[in-house]
Amino acid sequence: MLSIAICTKKLANRSSLKYNVLVVRIMKNIELKMPERPIYVDVFNEDGKNGYRSMWDYHCHDYYEFSFIINGSLTVLLENAAYNACDGCLILSPPFLDHYFINAENTRYYRKNILFIPECLNDLPQYSRYINDLFGKKGAVIRLDAEEIDVIDRLVTMLQAEKEISVKKLLLALILHTAGKCNAVLKKSQDIGIDDYIVDVLRYIAENYDKRLTAEEIAHRFFVSRTKLMIDFKMGTGKTLCAHITAIRIERAKALLRAGKSVAETSISCGFGNSCNFIRVFKNHVGQTPKQFCLNYDKPI
Numbered sequence: 001m002l003s004i005a006i007c008t009k010k011l012a013n014r015s016s017l018k019y020n021v022l023v024v025r026i027m028k029n030i031e032l033k034m035p036e037r038p039i040y041v042d043v044f045n046e047d048g049k050n051g052y053r054s055m056w057d058y059h060c061h062d063y064y065e066f067s068f069i070i071n072g073s074l075t076v077l078l079e080n081a082a083y084n085a086c087d088g089c090l091i092l093s094p095p096f097l098d099h100y101f102i103n104a105e106n107t108r109y110y111r112k113n114i115l116f117i118p119e120c121l122n123d124l125p126q127y128s129r130y131i132n133d134l135f136g137k138k139g140a141v142i143r144l145d146a147e148e149i150d151v152i153d154r155l156v157t158m159l160q161a162e163k164e165i166s167v168k169k170l171l172l173a174l175i176l177h178t179a180g181k182c183n184a185v186l187k188k189s190q191d192i193g194i195d196d197y198i199v200d201v202l203r204y205i206a207e208n209y210d211k212r213l214t215a216e217e218i219a220h221r222f223f224v225s226r227t228k229l230m231i232d233f234k235m236g237t238g239k240t241l242c243a244h245i246t247a248i249r250i251e252r253a254k255a256l257l258r259a260g261k262s263v264a265e266t267s268i269s270c271g272f273g274n275s276c277n278f279i280r281v282f283k284n285h286v287g288q289t290p291k292q293f294c295l296n297y298d299k300p301i
Contacts, residue, residue: 039168040115041160059206060098063117064135066175067091067101068156072109075102075237078139080199088149090142090179094135100202102237112156114172121173130176142182151178197222198236201229202244209248210271215241245271250285253278254293263290 073086077100078093085091085101091111093099095118103109121128134140144152152175159171201222205213218241219229233241249270256266267278283289288296 039120039159039165039172040113041156042113042115059100060093060096062095063115064095064120064131065091065093065099066114066116066179067093068112068114068152070110070112070153072103072107072111074109076100076141077102077199077202078141080196081138082199083141085141088144088146090140090144090152090182092135092140092142092179094137094139097137097139098203099139100199102239107238112160114156114159114175116172121169124169124173127173127177130173130180134176134180142179144182148178148182195232195236197224198232201233202237205245205248209245209252210269212271212273213245246281246285250282253282253290254286257290257294266290 067090069085069087069089069091071087073084076083076085076091077098078091079098083091091099091101118131121131155171155175155178159168159175162168162171201218204218204221215226215229219226222229224232230241233239233244237244239247249272253266253270253272256269257263261269263278264275267273267275270278272278272281279289282293286293
């Protein structure tokens, strides 16, 4: 068992938050046991200045995702439910729930993500229940007040800097405990302007971006006119259909180039048809050719 006094002192040195009683209660149950995978904190702000663009695919994964929106507004799709989220919102996605974040074209947002596996708090059973209570099966969007934003922000920052897994577990428990006390859970938006079939269109594009996609073909597949599709898509996502498809292909192309794929391979795999078209579109959106992008990229994905 980790010394309660030592670990409580660690946290006291990091923050003035009044969680002493909760800290001691949790520390009595922490074992020095490393989980199969650690708790991750990702900061999505792209280049640190301009913020983060929309996700490039409609996806799910096998871990919990706790997203804290620092700045910006976006549409959140949790399976087939749509929500409006903005500064100070928490977006909670349980494992294997399809989800997608969309912000208006040419806008960006900042968020911090905590990613953790379901078994993460198994050695803290009295606090692991917060996971199910918060996330449920369909996820949730919670709007925080100013005081709650400050507390969550400080705790997430502490978690991001922490190296010791036992303290990371403690901080995660504190974060979930704090979020669990927030009452402003947003309900599904009724006036968000996104038709149910557009959610299916987004999923279809994410699964078929490598193929030839046209508005006519997609409209036919979903039994609507081309005009209706274009209008509904723009109204629901804030982007044109063409811009969305291109953005997905560009982001996937970046990943393939980073992985060492050739320009020719990438152009085919991402649905650009040929290298010339790919190079032209890539330079238009990224500001450099694929070759220049590879030369400037110095980190593995």
